[in-house]
Amino acid sequence: MERTYEAYESIPFARFCEEADLPPELRLSFRTFARAFFSDEADLSTADVLRAFHFYYLSHDHGLLYDYPAGDYETTLLAPIRAHLEANGVEIRLSSPVSEIERGEGKRFRIEREEYDWVVMAADIPGMQSILEQSAWLREVDAELVGNMLALRTSNGYAVWRIWVDRDVRAGLPTFINVDRKRLLDSVTLYHRVTDEASAWVEIHGGAVLELHNYSLPRDLDDDEEIRRVFLEELHHYFPELQGLAISDEVLQVRRDFPAFAPGQHALRPTPEVSVRGLLMAGDWVRLPYPMTHMEAAYVSGVLCANVVFRELGLREERISTVAPRGLLSPKRANAARPALQMR
Numbered sequence: 001m002e003r004t005y006e007a008y009e010s011i012p013f014a015r016f017c018e019e020a021d022l023p024p025e026l027r028l029s030f031r032t033f034a035r036a037f038f039s040d041e042a043d044l045s046t047a048d049v050l051r052a053f054h055f056y057y058l059s060h061d062h063g064l065l066y067d068y069p070a071g072d073y074e075t076t077l078l079a080p081i082r083a084h085l086e087a088n089g090v091e092i093r094l095s096s097p098v099s100e101i102e103r104g105e106g107k108r109f110r111i112e113r114e115e116y117d118w119v120v121m122a123a124d125i126p127g128m129q130s131i132l133e134q135s136a137w138l139r140e141v142d143a144e145l146v147g148n149m150l151a152l153r154t155s156n157g158y159a160v161w162r163i164w165v166d167r168d169v170r171a172g173l174p175t176f177i178n179v180d181r182k183r184l185l186d187s188v189t190l191y192h193r194v195t196d197e198a199s200a201w202v203e204i205h206g207g208a209v210l211e212l213h214n215y216s217l218p219r220d221l222d223d224d225e226e227i228r229r230v231f232l233e234e235l236h237h238y239f240p241e242l243q244g245l246a247i248s249d250e251v252l253q254v255r256r257d258f259p260a261f262a263p264g265q266h267a268l269r270p271t272p273e274v275s276v277r278g279l280l281m282a283g284d285w286v287r288l289p290y291p292m293t294h295m296e297a298a299y300v301s302g303v304l305c306a307n308v309v310f311r312e313l314g315l316r317e318e319r320i321s322t323v324a325p326r327g328l329l330s331p332k333r334a335n336a337a338r339p340a341l342q343m344r
């Protein structure tokens with residue numbers, strides 16, 4: 001995988017597509033991958049796209065299947081995870097942002113008057129950077145590490161707009177629809193077909209619950225009202241049957257917390273274990289030895305952090321499942337029958 005980064009990391013994906021002279025239809029489907037990185041093709045490293053291709057297309061039987069819980073995330077996902085953790089003695093403190101990590105006295109670190117031997121930095125990039133900026137002693141211990149982490153950046157931002165409307169799209173469409181962005185709209189999810197709660201709303205009121213996504217905000221578009229207006233204009237363009245719709249409720253989220261996968265960022269990423277003993281890194285912005293991205297990367301980086309702790313305590317480490325790290329066309333794979341999923 002590191003060889004892929006050596007060869008392709010500095011090449012923006014837009015340039016790669018131009019030089020490969022891809023036909024427009026193929027380029028459109030490749031663009032879907034750029035969107036999955038919440039980036040424009042010009043601000044996305046070709047190596048990261050190859051990593052995603054390897055994961056989704058070439059090595060993973062379920063890589064391109066969408067699956068989701070039928071209920072809302074609080075009921076179906078977060079509450080059971082919380083209950084499981086609490087049943088195992090975990091104390092969860094919500095709405096308690098960490099501002100600083102101090103040197104500990106009895107243990108390695110202190111955070112707000114409590115001491116710890118291990119700290120997993122699992123915030124998003126803006127959160128992680130604000131903690132680092134407040135924790136000056138870390139720079140004294142490893143200036144290069146801290147300098148690199150402070151140089152990581154987020155992509156330009158994204159917008160998610162959920163709307164409750166009085167009419168539905170035409171029949172026969174899939175639940176998740178990618179469109180070729182004109183200026184803003186990248187995809188539409190027919191949310192009333194996803195969650196029980198939204199489908200119950202439609203049962204009572206008729207219409208639809210739609211979720212409109214933009215994965216990379218144009219730099220000249222940062223006003224919420226304008227974002228709503230352009231979303232609606234493009235929704236009408238692709239779904240003319242929605243002309244004149246009435247919106248009875250809406251939630252707009254505009255955020256700038258998704259990592260940039262731009263040329264030059266990979267070299268700055270920390271691995272889960274860094275030079276500061278006990279300080280561990282987890283998240284989709286961490287460098288992994290496996291070809292994983294997004295949620296898989298965030299999850300596996302967390303398991304790798306846990307394994308560092310287990311190792312130090314002499315406990316059994318968790319196994320990690322990964323797709324085969326080598327591609328189907330890799331010369332060393334020729335004639336070698338390998339399972340698509342390997343356990344490490």
Ligand SMILES: Cc1cc2nc3c(=O)[nH]c(=O)nc-3n(C[C@H](O)[C@H](O)[C@H](O)COP(=O)(O)OP(=O)(O)OC[C@H]3O[C@@H](n4cnc5c(N)ncnc54)[C@H](O)[C@@H]3O)c2cc1C
Nearest residue numbers: 096097098122123124127128160282283284294295296298
């Ligand atoms: C619209 C959308 C669709 C997506 N679809 C997919 C998909 O289909 N498949 C996929 O694999 N991925 C998808 N992703 C990406 C996926 O959600 C992320 O890659 C994943 O959530 C990253 O997990 P994380 O734990 O690294 O960070 P996050 O989930 O961002 O968690 C970081 C947490 O740190 C907290 N935090 C920040 N600062 C502090 C602080 N100072 N103190 C304490 N806590 C702090 C934040 O509040 C946040 O809860 C999608 C993302 C979005 C926005």
